[in-house]
Amino acid sequence: MIYLDNAATSWPKPEIVYTTMDEFLRTKGGNPSRGSHSLALAARETVEETRRLIARFINAPESKRVIFTLNCTDALNLGLKGLLKPGDHVITDSIGHNSLVRPLKKLESQGVRVTRIPPSPETGVLSVKDIEAAITKDTRLLVVTHASNVTGVIQPVEDYGAIVRRHQVLFMVDAAQTAGKYPIDVEASNIDLLAFSGHKGLFGPPGTGVLYISDHAELDSIREGGTGSYSEQEEQPVNLPDRFESGTLNSVGIAGLGAGLKFILGEGLDKIMTHEQSLTNRLIDGLGKISGVTVYAARNRAQQAPVVSFNIKEYTPGDVGTILDQAFDTKVRTGLHCSPAMHKTLGTFPQGTVRISLSYLNIAEDIEMTLQAVERISVSRDFSNSGRSMR
Numbered sequence: 305m306i307y308l309d310n311a312a313t314s315w316p317k318p319e320i321v322y323t324t325m326d327e328f329l330r331t332k333g334g335n336p337s338r339g340s341h342s343l344a345l346a347a348r349e350t351v352e353e354t355r356r357l358i359a360r361f362i363n364a365p366e367s368k369r370v371i372f373t374l375n376c377t378d379a380l381n382l383g384l385k386g387l388l389k390p391g392d393h394v395i396t397d398s399i400g401h402n403s404l405v406r407p408l409k410k411l412e413s414q415g416v417r418v419t420r421i422p423p424s425p426e427t428g429v430l431s432v433k434d435i436e437a438a439i440t441k442d443t444r445l446l447v448v449t450h451a452s453n454v455t456g457v458i459q460p461v462e463d464y465g466a467i468v469r470r471h472q473v474l475f476m477v478d479a480a481q482t483a484g485k486y487p488i489d490v491e492a493s494n495i496d497l498l499a500f501s502g503h504k505g506l507f508g509p510p511g512t513g514v515l516y517i518s519d520h521a522e523l524d525s526i527r528e529g530g531t532g533s534y535s536e537q538e539e540q541p542v543n544l545p546d547r548f549e550s551g552t553l554n555s556v557g558i559a560g561l562g563a564g565l566k567f568i569l570g571e572g573l574d575k576i577m578t579h580e581q582s583l584t585n586r587l588i589d590g591l592g593k594i595s596g597v598t599v600y601a602a603r604n605r606a607q608q609a610p611v612v613s614f615n616i617k618e619y620t621p622g623d624v625g626t627i628l629d630q631a632f633d634t635k636v637r638t639g640l641h642c643s644p645a646m647h648k649t650l651g652t653f654p655q656g657t658v659r660i661s662l663s664y665l666n667i668a669e670d671i672e673m674t675l676q677a678v679e680r681i682s683v684s685r686d687f688s689n690s691g692r693s694m695r
Contacts (some may be wrong), residue, residue, distance in 0.1 A: 306670045307422045307632040311481055311611050311641075311661030313503045317564065321507055324563035328556050336555050337532030338476060341539070346484045347555045354562030355488050355545070361565060362498060364516055365488040368544040372553055376480040379401035379499035379515035382548060384408065384447070385499070386523030390415025394446040395473075397430055398422045398461075399648055400449045404478050408447075413558060417442070424637035426455035428602055432467060439471050448498075451486070456584070456644040457602040458486065465494030472522055480504060481609055483514075484568055485580060496521040502557070505663075507564030512557040517544070525550075533645055576664045580610040583671050584662065585661050587612055590675040596682045600650055600657060615655035616682050621658045624681060628658075632677040636660050645657030 307315050308453055324437055330351060332602050334343030336351045360368040373379040384407045388394065396408060400419045419438045423430050428688045435446065446468050448507070451458045479488055484505025490498055495518070502512030515524060528540040528551035541547055568576060588608075591599045595684035596617035603606040626640035639656040640647055647653040660674065 306632075306674060308660045308662065308666070308670065308674065309594040309635050309637050309661040310504065310666075311659065312637055314505065314507050314663050316664075316665060317507050317509070317560075318567040320567050320619065321509070321560045321563045325509065325556050325560040328559040332559070335532075335552055335554070336411070337554070337656070338650070350559045350562065351553060351555055354558050354565065357411045357562055357569070358514055358516075361488075361569070362483075362516060363491050363591065365491065365519075369517050369519070371517060371545050371548045372558055373499075373513040373515055374479065374498050374511060374554075375513040376501035377513075379501075379513045380404055380478060381407050382515050382526055383517075383521075383523065384411060384445075384501055385498040385526050386548075387474070387521060388416050388444060390419075391442065393417045393419065393423065393440055393442040395419045395435060395438045395443060395446045397448050399428075399452050399454075399457075399646045400478065400643065401453055401480065402644070403480070404447065404449065405645060420645075423457070427607075428452070428455055429459060429607065430464070430623045432460075432463050435464060436467050436471075439467075439473060443471070443473050445476055449477070449481075450477050450479045450488075451481040451611065452482050452643070452646055453611060453661075454613050454641055454643050454650070454659065455600045456481070456609035456661075458482065458607045458609050459606075461495065462493045465492075484564070485577065485609060487573060490516055490518065490543060502561040502564070504663060506561060507567060509557045512561045513553050515548070516549075523548070527551075546686075548661030579664055580662055581605070581608070583666055583668065584608055584610045584612065586668065586671050587660060587662070587675070590671065591678065594675070594679045594682050597678065600652070605680040610662035611659065612661075613652075613659045614678075615652065615657055621656050621683065624658045624678075627681055628674075628677055632673070634674055 332346035334347045336348035355370045356367045358370045380403050465475050474496045477495050479500040483500035488667050498516040502508030503510045525540050527550050531546040534541045535545050588601050591597050591614050598615050600613040621638040628634040637659040
């Protein structure tokens with residue numbers, strides 16, 4: 305089997321993730337911050353160790369500003385809804401995932417004004433000049449997608465951060481597709497809110513996510529409840545991270561996330577990037593040579609995350625995905641990838657694309673076999689009929 309759907313969730317995980325989660329449940333499975341016995345203390349130390357690892361990984365000045373969430377969607381909702389009020393103005397891109405688009409739509413219906421900036425048709429990158437021109441006296445936030453989950457185009461967040469800091473506008477980044485795959489420095493890029501999932505590039509399990517909150521961003525809580533602290537108070541604690549971590553944390557998932565981070569730090573991010581870029585370059589070059597295939601990716605390879613979309617002439621994306629799965633045991637994603645705005649920008653709406661997304665644990669043979677399969681599909685009309693019958 306060849307698994308190429310890592311933009312949805314990474315698989316397989318490094319062995320250390322499996323063993324760490326198993327050990328945690330067997331030996332540290334208490335409730336963190338909910339007791340003073342040894343199991344509760346061990347669980348809390350595991351959670352805090354992961355928090356410190358994440359802070360180190362993104363260069364956060366204080367680990368307490370790293371908030372554990374259910375996933376990236378939950379992190380985005382907390383950041384947006386905890387910050388924005390009616391009358392505020394937000395600038396965003398037109399390439400985002402529904403996890404960003406839908407909360408903004410909800411806020412828009414409640415009186416928040418949203419300006420959406422399309423990327424350059426040539427580069428897929430937002431214009432610095434367009435962003436600056438859109439800023440008004442009411443602009444509270446710029447929120448951008450670090451890398452498209454359809455084309456893999458990486459946005460220059462360092463450039464955007466310089467603009468918003470000059471105008472005293474807060475800056476939020478959706479790093480679902482880049483965390484663990486690309487260096488992110490919240491201090492150097494002036495990022496005030498950084499949202500990402502734990503189950504993709506960081507190799508953690510599903511049900512894990514993070515929101516980093518800088519000292520420039522003052523958020524209200526959107527969920528209240530037990531925190532294990534200040535239990536004599538009926539009001540939600542205001543200290544971090546407790547203010548935003550009500551209820552029992554997914555401590556076993558956080559343990560697995562910490563193990564994924566240790567794997568990445570042990571391998572080295574440069575090594576991971578080099579391997580994934582090599583596989584991605586081979587994939588793009590190979591797809592580009594196959595007759596009938598249209599590739600959707602960054603023109604500048606330096607701005608390319610390991611996410612690539614394509615279509616085959618005379619096939620629907622769904623047909624191609626079914627054939628790859630059933631005839632070649634290759635797992636890809638098809639359709640809109642929860643990002644209809646990006647497909648409208650590309651002109652691939654409403655059918656979408658076939659998406660291949662790579663992991664550090666993929667090997668060169670995975671790419672070669674996939675390219676052979678795509679070429680066979682492209683040149684064979686037999687698959688066209690069988691694909692539709694297999695839907």
